[in-house]
Amino acid sequence: MIVLQHGINGLIIGGVYILMALGLTLIYGVLRVLHFAHGLVVAVGAYAGWRALSVHQQPFWVALLLAMLSGAVLGLLIERLAYRPLGTTSPLVVLVAGVGVAIMGEDLLTHIALPERRPIPAPTTAVWHWRGLTITGTQVLVLAITLGLLLALGWLLRYTRLGLAMQAIAADREASVLMGVHVQRVIIWTFWIGSALAGAAGLLIALSFNAFYPTMGTFAGEKAFAVVVMGGLGSVAGTVYAGLSLGLLESLLIGYVHVPIERDAIAFLALIIFLLLRPAGFVKRVFAERG
């Protein structure tokens, strides 16, 4: 039973990791850069959600919308002000620029939000018990929102022109330009969508661990990278598998074995071992093929 309990917890957290990592996957797909300020977007989303819930006492759906909106706006700003002026240069330059944004943003957020770790009011206090399993209303809510957002994204990628354009650019940027895809517009939309997902993920993470703190973006961003790379960098399906596996692995390891490292480092230990065995990741370099 305990295995099952850890498994459920792991799956729910894994879902949130997927949400966070998918934005990174999509952005990597169209821009081919490692977007190191993604963690900051997650933290800002969590902050907006926390503020709406605890300071302004807003209902949960308002908090979620605010988290997504603030994440999206920040993502767009980062794209416009930090990445676009760099043009097509070495990815290392973009990477360092992204880290610069992350350092700056995290420091500012710490000044605005104060550095303590604070609990976040749970939107529902319902708890279900069934044969020794415990599931809280918050977990159900997190799971429902995660699934809803993932399904919406799947629909977008598969059935809309924008989604197809995103996949086309990821598969072959030059060919897509020749076929008339407006790359810049697609990049902006990708940042908009990916960052909104990150904002939502921020709030859901804060809810899951019942804590908001300004530096939570660092670990969130790093973990998202681990998931994205395990999934094969640029593969949507791979990201989903990797996120679920990581969530499960973390919960089971923490629950059962005494590991001498903290939870957040497990992701990378798993990643390193995994990549040595399977360098291409879960799914070979394909970006969400149709079918």
Place this chain on the structure above:
Amino acid sequence: MGDWIDSYTLSLVITIGLTAIQALGLYIITGLSGQISLGHAAFGLCGAYAAALLNTRLGLPPWLTIPSAGLIGAAFGLLLGFPSLRVRDDFLAIVTLGFGLVIPALLRGSAFFGGTLGISAVQFLTPGSLNLALRGLIVLGVLASAVVLVWRLERSWQGLIWRAMIDDELAASACGVDVQRAKLLAFSLGAAISAVGGALFVHHVSFVNSDTYTFDNSIIALAMVVIGASSRLKGVLGAVVVLMLMFEFLRALEGYRMTIYGLLLLLMMQYRQYRLRRPLRRYPS
């Protein structure tokens, strides 16, 4: 000693010298051989812990612990070099990032390495904690040897091999370049230099814990290499001095130091983009 130079300036010189040694190690890996490393600080950490343990547990004097730390660093460099044979570019970036996070986590979690408290009461490089002038000279001496080593490497056959590898790995190996050997060599050399830097550091402040070198140190070293890469070795050393002095002067801004620092990193990238001589291809062909 010390009429013409006060201990504040001396400490600053030592800090800059130690950072420069770290950056030179990364310059071999990223600048000369074109491999991305986002976990470079871990090598400094390995060196620092190795020296601290050898000194406090076995009682070895600094002149023995520092070279040993270099060897241990080289071994860790080799260890991280192996993934570089399997994965490339962005994958490698994240694997090295992971290496840089796992090493401190392991050190923190293990009682043998002193846990979160780290290891303290390491012997000072020079007798007494205040004899900074001699210590500064030793640091600068090590830095100078590292500079000469890198300078010679750049102009050696090995440097040429690395350059060929950066331009086109496949073509290079077709011409008989042993790509695996070249990559492993770069990682172990770079790691060894940074580990020596870390060992010097631990004998300078007499203390080390897992926060001594963090991801921020890795990124700062990377920024120095990226900023300086256009004018090669000179540029990297220049970037170290400029960035470290800037960081020092930003102390005046107290609370907003990291904000400004992040902003400066961002702005410098905007300015430097046109000068980076060897772009790693953004869109793999």
